[in-house]
Amino acid sequence: MKILIRDVLLDGKRTNILTEGDRIAGIGGVNDRTDAVIDGRGKAAIPGLVNAHTHAAMSLMRGYADDLPLGEWLSNHIWPLEAKLTPDDVYWGTKLACLEMIKSGTTCFSDMYWHIESACRAVEDTGIRGFMSPVFIDQGDSGKAEEHMKENTRLAGKAGKKFGGRVKLALGPHAIYTVSEESLRWAKEHADKEKLLVHIHLSETEGEVEDCLKEKGVRPVEYLEKIGFLGPNVVCAHCVWLDQREMRILGKNNANAAYCPTSNMKLSVGSALDYDGLRREGVTVALGTDGCASNNNLDMFEAMKFASLLQKFHWKSQTALPAREALMMATEGGAKALGLKAGSIREGMLADIALINLKKPELTPNHSLASDLVYAANGSCVDSLICDGRVLMEKGRVEGEEKILEKAMEASKNLACRGNQA
Amino acid sequence: MKILIRDVLLDGKRTNILTEGDRIAGIGGVNDRTDAVIDGRGKAAIPGLVNAHTHAAMSLMRGYADDLPLGEWLSNHIWPLEAKLTPDDVYWGTKLACLEMIKSGTTCFSDMYWHIESACRAVEDTGIRGFMSPVFIDQGDSGKAEEHMKENTRLAGKAGKKFGGRVKLALGPHAIYTVSEESLRWAKEHADKEKLLVHIHLSETEGEVEDCLKEKGVRPVEYLEKIGFLGPNVVCAHCVWLDQREMRILGKNNANAAYCPTSNMKLSVGSALDYDGLRREGVTVALGTDGCASNNNLDMFEAMKFASLLQKFHWKSQTALPAREALMMATEGGAKALGLKAGSIREGMLADIALINLKKPELTPNHSLASDLVYAANGSCVDSLICDGRVLMEKGRVEGEEKILEKAMEASKNLACRGNQA
Helix, strand or coil: CEEEEEEEEECCEEEEEEEECCEEEEECCCCCCCCEEEECCCEEEEECEEEEEECHHHHHHCCCCCCCCHHHHHHHHHHHHHHCCCHHHHHHHHHHHHHHHHHCCEEEEEEEECCHHHHHHHHHHHCCEEEEEEEECCCCCHHHHHHHHHHHHHHHCHHHHCCCCCEEECEEECCCCCCCHHHHHHHHHHHHHHCCCEEEEECCCHHHHHHHHHHHCCCHHHHHHHCCCCCCCEEEEECCCCCHHHHHHHHHCCCEEEECHHHHHHCCCCCCCCHHHHHHCCCEEEECCCCCCCCCCCCHHHHHHHHHHHHHHHCCCCCCCCHHHHHHHHHHHHHHHHCCCCCCCCCCCECCEEEEECCCHHHCCCCCHHHHHHHHCCHHHEEEEEECCEEEEECCECCCHHHHHHHHHHHHHHHHHHHHHC | CEEEEEEEEECCEEEEEEEECCEEEEECCCCCCCCEEEECCCEEEEECEEEEEECHHHHHHCCCCCCCCHHHHHHHHHHHHHHCCCHHHHHHHHHHHHHHHHHCCEEEEEEEECCHHHHHHHHHHHCCEEEEEEEECCCCCHHHHHHHHHHHHHHHCHHHHCCCCCEEECEEECCCCCCCHHHHHHHHHHHHHHCCCEEEEECCCHHHHHHHHHHHCCCHHHHHHHCCCCCCCEEEEECCCCCHHHHHHHHHCCCEEEECHHHHHHCCCCCCCCHHHHHHCCCEEEECCCCCCCCCCCCHHHHHHHHHHHHHHHCCCCCCCCHHHHHHHHHHHHHHHHCCCCCCCCCCCECCEEEEECCCHHHCCCCCHHHHHHHHCCHHHEEEEEECCEEEEECCECCCHHHHHHHHHHHHHHHHHHHHHC
């Protein structure tokens, strides 16, 4: 499959982009014998956005229980509902999330959730790219730990390989306070052996740091370093409460951070990831939305704006995280953190491309595309989306979207009913 | 003109809404002899949103100079450009802003800007509702003050009355640090006499409070009270750095606050309006986007999300400014602050209505419409907009939008050229 995007704005210049198979085959030259041509006039091409931390199927719980204290929200609403989740729920919830991501310019996401094979199937079916981690929580229970290890070993084998190359299984040890040291060690060793990504929550709240200090005598990142957990295949979501030394350790170990500003604000975690600090230590910072129960959308354009504005506000600097860097965080940064040959539009890179419709009031007058995308746009500016060399959306239309909305609505209503009966 | 919105979701129930002239004529009953029928199926009706603080024509400077220190941004970029603004620039800039507001569900805004008659004409031509304040800055220069007084007197007379009822002239004394005490007193007296709204910036930065204490020996709100400036026709934009006593004074005087969370974060003003504190003192809090140079859009859905999340984050409370109250702030709150019989959909209210397209992934599964609108939606969820009993947008289309984009683009590029020549 060859696609030609003709006469499109790329890095401020009008040009053509050719894709072949799953790759970008060329910039500039026109190849007449393509299978499809997309008219790029009035549009700008940017790399597909990378959502480095979410729980996709939580789209089913969007708006289900907002504005509550964290403990009540989790214990009385979210966890009871999650206990009732079926593989079918997760399939339709993930499909709903994929649809939302496709429509708002995201070509790749890193997921952590239950019934992961159903989620993988949804990713496979919608055409997006996903790093899929089954939730690994043992709470120190060795029986549970063993189950998770078995399941992860199974998924690293045939069970996971049955999906196409876009769907990559990953390890999802939930957090240091929900997974035993032994299991964390196992997860990292298993991931290294199987060349898998590791996806973990890290230092989202101050309480987590205090507990770690009390129980382990060191801060969370120090603990993870001590047990040999850190490395370039590790993506740590949140990283809100790191001190200088912890940022240095992450940098030294080439570990990655996934910044989730919208979720951090909504759940009022009390501080913000220190982007300048992490950057100084050489840590790659990616951007994530978190799940729809704590955001409540998957719009990476909105996430870029929250990312920059939260840095400016919290760190009291009008120049913090400028637009260009926020855009890079959501593209190159995400791709680098996930170890993906994507995040920029160059020959040889994966053909993951979003086309922006520039004929919108909020993108006029267009003094700076980066500023406009980060501060003025939202996901609705995306006109067309190519992922892995396939057109997933053209002129705002995604095949089968009505059915996804219907089925996800049905799954969600049934789930809420079952939850209320509990 | 009679319009029937048939079979639409209103407050959770399917019903019909009838408008007649500029008013909502009835809910529920169907009148067959209407001039137009809008199919409300798959849509929810909400009151048109009220943007209580902006500088509309600054849309021309969107993305012109971001991520700079405040002083440099204003002195080297924004002010030089503003010095070159022509009435024609303001006309097209305001039209661009009105187009963006219409497309994102706003039916009324409160403006403060230069060349206000051009802005009024743009409001008149686009069909939206505007409270239009010419900027009043004298910097203690009595000659300048006199000019402004003359101009405002002229506008309160025939010059202002030539516009339709949707376009209301207002007073715009810029701030306590740019307008002399004498002029502030005059503005309030003039506004009271002519029954006009007064629109002022108040306590946006800590420096403003410190300077006021140094120069006047009291805090900004105390100063305004002392000179008899406060009252129910006064809307104070920002209100970031108020102490308890100042909030009490605003409440006692029935003055109104316009919260601008996105701008406050982008310009890193260092604190946030105290919504709970103001509410306790009975102050009506409206919501504003501020101008496009410091936001950089006019999307009130995005502003609602920033409003709630900034309260949650800054005041460290997961329950602060819940979705339902954020939505009320952007509708009822705005209407009340501006003294407008709008902000809710009831018989006799102004026919300012936004229809939300519910068939969108980010609005699925729709457990709570308020949560979805505030936390998940953006302005692109608006399908149709009625203002003053006229349909300004249907199915996402606004008449003449291409020409507005073109002319605003042209005006902005020319303005930037003139600015660079300076």
